[in-house]
Amino acid sequence: MEYSKEFKQALSEFSSVEKDRLIFRLLKKDKLLSKKLYFELIDPETTDQKREKMEENIREKAMLAAKYIGNSKYYLTIIRGISAEITEHLKVTTDKFGEVYLNLFLVNEILENNESFAHQRFDNVYKLYIYLINKIVRALLLIKKIDEDYWMEFDEILEKIDGKVHENRYLEKLFINNGIDFNWLRSENIPENFDLIIKDIKNKGFLR
Secondary structure, X not given: OOOOHHHHHHHHOOOHHHHHHHHHHHHHHOHHHHHHHHHHHOOOOOHHHHHHHHHHHHXXXXXXXXXXXXXXXXXXXXXXXXXXXXXXXXHHHOOHHHHHHHHHHHHHHHHHOXXXXXXXXXXXXXXXXXXXXXXXXXXXXXXXOOOHHHHHHHHHHHHHHHHHHHOOHHHHHHHHHOOOOHHHOOHHHOOOOHHHHHHHHHHOOOOO
């Protein structure tokens, strides 16, 4: 929604008391905006500290979720919930580094805590595997937009993910069948036209 000059002028003419009342009314209705303003104005925690807390949160919840892997639909619901918490962290802090790192961290923790994947029927975990692959692809797309100084940290976790994928023959095969090159799991090897490559893969009906 675009605001006219007249509307902006009318708002600017509000008294300080009226503006305060309006702000608090809006904040009560928008909890995310409230958290964002709190973080930007007075929160003593830095973005790095909040990211570290999110890491611990992801680690704990992924570990607890592992016992529900037998119920793949419920398990994926839990994982999506953790992902939603990451999204909220990103909206509050605008943590560009965390947008990549935390999502890769979640993927790694899921694979770390689920040795039982190998004992699951493929059709039971297919949606979860596609979800994980898409998360990795999304992270790779974002890495190309981030300063190369951070690539080493991304590569450390991508290397762990790469190793775990190769330990799971179904997941490994799904990577290959959906046109994902394992060489891309290294920042410097992500193609310049990666976005177009992924778009073409999806247009062919893959990654779904």
